[in-house]
Amino acid sequence: MLEPLFAKLGTVMKLSDADRKALEGLSTHVRRVEALRDITAEGDRPEHVHLVLEGWAARYKVTPTGARQITAFLIPGDFCDLHITVLAEMDHSIAALTSATVAQLVPDRIAELSHTHPHLVTGLWWATLVDEAVLRSWIVNLGRRSALQRLAHLICELHLRMAHVGLAEHDVFRLPLTQEQLADALGLTPVHTNRTLQALRARELLAWHGRDMEILDIARLRQVAGFDANYLHTAPLREARLGPVPR
Amino acid sequence: MLEPLFAKLGTVMKLSDADRKALEGLSTHVRRVEALRDITAEGDRPEHVHLVLEGWAARYKVTPTGARQITAFLIPGDFCDLHITVLAEMDHSIAALTSATVAQLVPDRIAELSHTHPHLVTGLWWATLVDEAVLRSWIVNLGRRSALQRLAHLICELHLRMAHVGLAEHDVFRLPLTQEQLADALGLTPVHTNRTLQALRARELLAWHGRDMEILDIARLRQVAGFDANYLHTAPLREARLGPVPR
DNA sequence: CGTACGGTTGAATTGGTTCAATCGGGGTGG
DNA sequence: CCACCCCGATTGAACCAATTCAACCGTACG
Numbered sequence A, B: 001m002l003e004p005l006f007a008k009l010g011t012v013m014k015l016s017d018a019d020r021k022a023l024e025g026l027s028t029h030v031r032r033v034e035a036l037r038d039i040t041a042e043g044d045r046p047e048h049v050h051l052v053l054e055g056w057a058a059r060y061k062v063t064p065t066g067a068r069q070i071t072a073f074l075i076p077g078d079f080c081d082l083h084i085t086v087l088a089e090m091d092h093s094i095a096a097l098t099s100a101t102v103a104q105l106v107p108d109r110i111a112e113l114s115h116t117h118p119h120l121v122t123g124l125w126w127a128t129l130v131d132e133a134v135l136r137s138w139i140v141n142l143g144r145r146s147a148l149q150r151l152a153h154l155i156c157e158l159h160l161r162m163a164h165v166g167l168a169e170h171d172v173f174r175l176p177l178t179q180e181q182l183a184d185a186l187g188l189t190p191v192h193t194n195r196t197l198q199a200l201r202a203r204e205l206l207a208w209h210g211r212d213m214e215i216l217d218i219a220r221l222r223q224v225a226g227f228d229a230n231y232l233h234t235a236p237l238r239e240a241r242l243g244p245v246p247r
Numbered sequence C: 001c002g003t004a005c006g007g008t009t010g011a012a013t014t015g016g017t018t019c020a021a022t023c024g025g026g027g028t029g030g
Numbered sequence D: 001c002c003a004c005c006c007c008g009a010t011t012g013a014a015c016c017a018a019t020t021c022a023a024c025c026g027t028a029c030g
Helices: A003-012 A018-025 A107-116 A116-146 A147-164 A179-186 A191-203 A218-225 B003-012 B017-026 B106-116 B118-144 B147-164 B181-186 B189-204 B216-224
Strands: A029-035 A038-040 A049-055 A057-062 A067-075 A095-096 A101-106 A172-174 A204-209 A213-217 B027-032 B036-039 B049-054 B057-062 B068-074 B091-094 B098-107 B172-174 B206-209 B210-214
Touching: A003 A018, A003 A213, A018 A107, A018 B216, A038 B036, A057 A179, A057 B118, A067 A101, A067 A116, A067 A179, A067 B118, A101 A107, A107 A116, A116 A147, A116 B057, A116 B068, A116 B181, A147 A172, A147 A179, A147 A191, A147 A213, A147 A218, A179 A191, A179 B118, A191 A204, B003 B017, B017 B106, B017 B118, B068 B118, B068 B181, B098 B106, B106 B118, B118 B147, B147 B172, B147 B181, B147 B210, B147 B216, B181 B189, B189 B206
Parallel strands: none
Antiparallel strands: A029 A101, A038 A095, A049 A101, A057 A067, A057 A095, A172 A213, A204 A213, B027 B098, B036 B091, B049 B098, B057 B068, B057 B091, B172 B210, B206 B210
């Protein structure tokens, strides 16, 4: 049932069939997480690396004054905490936004595989580095775009990422977020997020029925967002030149 | 002359003497860059990985509407573009902010060393992952903090990072930025950055003489910033998982 | 059938922007 | 040695995007 996801993931990470199988073989334990439960919390020292199989999750931090900021949305195929292989302590929390299933991978077994399946290592680096590029793009979004552009940009990104893992059909994809969660990602208030959504609807750029986001005019949406997909790095990879994942 | 930097860098990355020497040995070519010149530009496919030896640099992106956003400050000891080992094309630009010297490393030679010096690989992962943690922290800063808190937070971070590489003495460090550059990092206008700096001075939290930033009351500065240094991950790495590496 | 939660609306307020002018110091050419 | 110039820092005042607070709507759910 998860094979389609791994097939897509293999394509996204440019893995051979053998490497994809190896990755799939790592995901022995599957954990169900209820909506709004933490998968890992700031300060934890998790034993496992998690990979989202179904549902949505988000990285977030809470400031001492109690404000929440989401720093990443995690959709099927995204790793939650690959970094714990090196950085023991979580510097942020990860929560399921919908009920979700995540695969649990044992860090040591990843390290072992990295010797027999070096391309898999490239894939893991790729995933980490694309995450980093997405973070940079969010910084630009928060720092230099208006609410309207900001929301448009986020939706362009989520649309493309959902499409990459085969979860968007035509220009429709499931966006199971509340406006408050969207606001926490955009650095806005829920009220203003609501008004901004209305503005995008009024311009007939998108429609949002229930949980399904429909993009009505992707070209114009990308234009108002100033969206350039280069940061998602979907072009072919270079060969790994950085050696195995550390144990 | 650069040995003190590499010594510090080795400490920061928790490298053995041998690994540090190996890293130092990679840095054969040194490139001087004038202030305000790009080290690499968005869209480039650089041949080398760069490591800042002296001076300051910054990652930045420019939106289609012409606004600039700085996404990271790079100080001595920081890698500019380790990611090009996997992601061929730059999704952002890097400019020298002062005249600077950078070491050029050949990706293939890093890969070779990774077999003989596996801990060095851990160090590179560490550097990459801490960069990522810093990006997350910037997102929180931009999304959920006021101008005053935001500026205070950035200064707390830069102070600590400068101290880690031995470039801060007694709460004083060189901060060779214009207010405009600071504004581009904070997602503010230069005018408001100026007023915000004045507010911090008025509260006697800091003083800025010429290029030297002096922190007058670090405890209070961190308190207004809501600064928690955990994201810089200076605690020891997971040695437990760094056991002998199979061949 | 009530209640709770997410979405929506309105009106007042504010943090930050914008535009435009002035200040000040370090470097340059006469 | 001085006058000029340029760039970055600074100030003021008008303006605006987004926030705040509060009320209200709709619907899914026990």
